[in-house]
Amino acid sequence: MRALPRGERLLLASHNAGKLREIADLMTPLGVETISAGALGLPEPEETAPDFAGNAALKARTAAQASGLPALADDSGFSLAALGGDPGVLSARWAGPGKDFGAAMLRVHEELGDNPDRRAWFSCALCLAWPDGETATFLGRVEGTFVWPPRGTNGFGYDPVFVPLGGTRTFGEMAPADKHAGSHRARAMAQLMAWIGSSKEVFLF
Numbered sequence: 001m002r003a004l005p006r007g008e009r010l011l012l013a014s015h016n017a018g019k020l021r022e023i024a025d026l027m028t029p030l031g032v033e034t035i036s037a038g039a040l041g042l043p044e045p046e047e048t049a050p051d052f053a054g055n056a057a058l059k060a061r062t063a064a065q066a067s068g069l070p071a072l073a074d075d076s077g078f079s080l081a082a083l084g085g086d087p088g089v090l091s092a093r094w095a096g097p098g099k100d101f102g103a104a105m106l107r108v109h110e111e112l113g114d115n116p117d118r119r120a121w122f123s124c125a126l127c128l129a130w131p132d133g134e135t136a137t138f139l140g141r142v143e144g145t146f147v148w149p150p151r152g153t154n155g156f157g158y159d160p161v162f163v164p165l166g167g168t169r170t171f172g173e174m175a176p177a178d179k180h181a182g183s184h185r186a187r188a189m190a191q192l193m194a195w196i197g198s199s200k201e202v203f204l205f
């Protein structure tokens, strides 16, 4: 287990504006100063791992080694039961090089066709990496339903087509604070916080 000295900056190893905004929001209560990979001009590594945890570790390690700072990476995605978990780790790639999530959501809608199974979930792996390669990974998931057509303009990515279990509004229709109350990313962050809280040996942040 490792310390992140008080006053040390934490590098957010992502180039996704939506994720950066949410992670910075979720970090606010900790009073941690964050800086983004884009601001340091770091390249985005290729996501070659088969799962969220592997890709998060790859991104966090690469950024920590390149910058000499502790780095936090998020790998996340949207899954449909009826599509065997797709798009999953390929969620960003379904939007193509132009990052067209309207097209990605339409592709999900078309691949589902008239399948009545609309079960969907978001997954998130957060990986904290230190420049020497040590890592700690935290997972979060939120279950819900795929809805069509898309609704709402908040959030990012697949938010307009996902209603969490027990809710009526899509993530795209929710205020950020309501999404943070139970999102996959907030749940992974809660694991990270719990880990920090349970650490008796070191003081993080």
Ligand code: IMP
Pocket: 016, 047, 074, 075, 076, 077, 078, 089, 091, 092, 101, 122, 155, 156, 157, 158, 159, 171, 183, 185
């Ligand atoms: P990656 O982790 O960089 O591979 O990209 C994950 C992709 O999953 C994002 O580009 C989004 O399309 C999607 N995604 C992850 N988290 C969310 C979320 O909270 N809302 C909507 N889409 C998300």
